[in-house]
Amino acid sequence: CGIVGIVGKGPVNQDIYDALTVLQHRGQDAAGIMTIDNGMFHLRKENGLVRDVFRTRHMKRLTGNVGIGHVRYPTAGSSSSAEAQPFYVNSPFGIAFAHNGNLTNAHELQAEVFSIARRHINTTSDSELLLNIFAHALQNAAGFEVKPEEIFSAVETVHTKIRGAYAVVAAIIGNGMVAFRDPFGIRPLVLGKRQSEHGDEYMVASESVALDSVGFTFVRDVAPGEAVYVNEKGELFTKQCAKNPSCNPCIFEFVYFARPDSFIDGISVYASRVNMGRKLGEKIAREWADLDIDVVIPIPETSMDVALQIAVTLDKPYRQGFVKNRYIGRTFIMPGQTQRRKSVRRKLNAISSEFKGKNVLLVDDSIVRGTTSEQIIEMARESGANKVYFASAAPEIRFPNVYGIDMPSANELIAYGREIEQICECIKADGLIFQNIDDLVDAVREENSAITRFETSVFDGNYITGDVNQEYLESIDKSRGEKIKSPVIQEELSNLEMHNMG
Numbered sequence: 001c002g003i004v005g006i007v008g009k010g011p012v013n014q015d016i017y018d019a020l021t022v023l024q025h026r027g028q029d030a031a032g033i034m035t036i037d038n039g040m041f042h043l044r045k046e047n048g049l050v051r052d053v054f055r056t057r058h059m060k061r062l063t064g065n066v067g068i069g070h071v072r073y074p075t076a077g078s079s080s081s082a083e084a085q086p087f088y089v090n091s092p093f094g095i096a097f098a099h100n101g102n103l104t105n106a107h108e109l110q111a112e113v114f115s116i117a118r119r120h121i122n123t124t125s126d127s128e129l130l131l132n133i134f135a136h137a138l139q140n141a142a143g144f145e146v147k148p149e150e151i152f153s154a155v156e157t158v159h160t161k162i163r164g165a166y167a168v169v170a171a172i173i174g175n176g177m178v179a180f181r182d183p184f185g186i187r188p189l190v191l192g193k194r195q196s197e198h199g200d201e202y203m204v205a206s207e208s209v210a211l212d213s214v215g216f217t218f219v220r221d222v223a224p225g226e227a228v229y230v231n232e233k234g235e236l237f238t239k240q241c242a243k244n245p246s247c248n249p250c251i252f253e254f255v256y257f258a259r260p261d262s263f264i265d266g267i268s269v270y271a272s273r274v275n276m277g278r279k280l281g282e283k284i285a286r287e288w289a290d291l292d293i294d295v296v297i298p299i300p301e302t303s304m305d306v307a308l309q310i311a312v313t314l315d316k317p318y319r320q321g322f323v324k325n326r327y328i329g330r331t332f333i334m335p336g337q338t339q340r341r342k343s344v345r346r347k348l349n350a351i352s353s354e355f356k357g358k359n360v361l362l363v364d365d366s367i368v369r370g371t372t373s374e375q376i377i378e379m380a381r382e383s384g385a386n387k388v389y390f391a392s393a394a395p396e397i398r399f400p401n402v403y404g405i406d407m408p409s410a411n412e413l414i415a416y417g418r419e420i421e422q423i424c425e426c427i428k429a430d431g432l433i434f435q436n437i438d439d440l441v442d443a444v445r446e447e448n449s450a451i452t453r454f455e456t457s458v459f460d461g462n463y464i465t466g467d468v469n470q471e472y473l474e475s476i477d478k479s480r481g482e483k484i485k486s487p488v489i490q491e492e493l494s495n496l497e498m499h500n501m502g
């Protein structure tokens, strides 16, 4: 998901909209904006892309100088528009809330929120839980105006109760904007500032590219465990709210998820991808010295930066062999392999002349189910390729992700229980090579050596929060399966929230 929040000196609706459009790659499933004007919330959220969710009539009504926004990542979990964000609770003060990540102890929290806090949760979204825990922790704040220390103490409580990955932004009636990041720093969050004639304006966002797009300058990454509070006057307060914070950014942000023009925890996503290309190119040169590669071809678009650097490293030509239809809808959670296969072909088409009689090296950022690679290899052969080799900028994905990157169940992952040779057979390549995990980490770390560890669980099964066991993995597998089987039930979830503009 992608989140954004602004405390401005003028209306924030257009800037939040623009920021959401540049965060669109982080979620195409649903979008929402909630603003505060004169002690009232205004909300518009719906399934769909940013450009489709917000019409002029919605924008006109999203008035006010404080607001937050969200784009939801397509996961198998939450397809109902009632689970679009921001979420809202009316007590204390009235809080709007948006979240990127996933909690790993949601089940226990659910029980606690009801039995101790007497709060009802109406959706299956862990974000609604997180909001209620934050709201309950803030319940003790004394006056109408919350003091920064009271906000920080509520965030401290949140950190002690919840487990998992979370970057959060909230807007509180009569007070301002709060944002915080989990103590392991898994999901990204940046702080930006803009000078207006009426004083400083502050913004938080999932990626720095969102700041660039609306003219805010990057101040810094929000630190793991840290909370940022900006009151309605535009005064900034920050505090470390976690006991033992450490920075372990999700490595998949660099591999696939984030935009190349973003910086996360001091690391240029683009530069890290170029490094990945160099490392993988060197591995190919070492291990495949005897292969006669004629040309390097990327699978658009994420892998292009990597593929170009592989070509440079190998001193081979880099050519565009596939054209992507940029108007295609998402194919990501299409149920069933047949649909997925077809959709690869609707999305990508080959330029035959680039394949005819050649030994091609195809490059992708990652292999998940193997559908894309299998289809692409078949297309390359149909176009007359001689030999088809395949390189993945990420190592084998063998484990589910529990921190907000949607990955299928382990047994749907093509690398699950298979060695490289078997995967190569499945996708029918003449050769298959993966980046080593150490090389991947080095490629990213090269850009900021202060970061000593990354969240790499999909590759090595080490879950950084230390609380993810087999039982939990099985339970998320099970609920994923149930949701895919009964999408209707998801749609029926009704929205018990405040007025959401139609």
Ligand code: 5GP
Pocket (backbone or CB within 6 Å): 329, 330, 331, 332, 333, 343, 347, 368, 369, 370, 371, 372, 405, 406, 407, 408
């Ligand atoms: P699209 O761009 O069409 O929305 O995405 C399709 C790509 O997402 C395909 O290459 C597909 O294999 C990959 N994909 C399919 N299911 C999943 C999933 O559950 N998680 C992730 N991370 N990727 C997936």
Ligand code: 5GP
Pocket (backbone or CB within 6 Å): 256, 299, 302, 332, 364, 365, 366, 367, 368, 369, 370, 371, 372, 373, 406
């Ligand atoms: P596969 O076809 O092997 O299931 O997926 C691999 C492809 O999925 C790669 O081309 C990669 O760029 C893409 N991919 C990886 N993660 C995601 C994701 O979270 N969403 C989408 N739409 N594509 C993804």
Ligand code: MG
Pocket (backbone or CB within 6 Å): 299, 300, 301, 302, 303, 364, 365
């Ligand atoms: Mg791709």
